[in-house]
Amino acid sequence: MLKKIMLRIGFIAAISLVSNGAYAADVNNGKTLHQTKCYQCHAEKSGLGNGDIIYTRSDRKVKDIKRLKSQVGMCNTQLRLDLFPEDEADLVAYLNQQFYKFK
Template sequence: MKMIFARASAIIVLWGLFTPQLFAAPDLASGKSIDQQKCYACHSKKAGFGNGDMIYTRSDSKVKSVADLKKMVGLCNTELRLDLFPEDETDVAAYLGQTFYKFKP
């Protein structure tokens, strides 16, 4: 019985250590920084807008929902080999969603 209790206690402690990271709120400052360092330059050059932010506000935007935005951020990360971690993608999507798309959190 003591062994079962010890294992259960260890699992609860480990869960407590990792759970906050799994459910942490997006870091908008980090998302903004990543957008400025990695996204803006590419969008301004490759999209032909000159202003990297214009891709987010164009009338023919492919992004219509939070799910679309997350997919696009993931696609850019994969296709352009930006080496962003999943939490970085979440931060960028949250920043762009709040700043440009005006999606509710």
């Protein structure tokens, strides 16, 4: 029981750190997560076998950092990727650095 409580407290603390901007994103972890959790689905969705093309297409949905965060969160929830909030932040940081270049 105590272990569950401690895990829940840790999860809440992580959410607080990420949402307050106190978490320093790990771009390398974001890259790893992208390769293991995102790339294959995006490659299949593109129909071209290239999972990166979804980020660079002219009709992309993501136009700013807020939408990027929202999209990563939506994929995590709908596809049950089991990413923690800091993993989402790492993934957003990687995608932004690699493809979007939002400020």
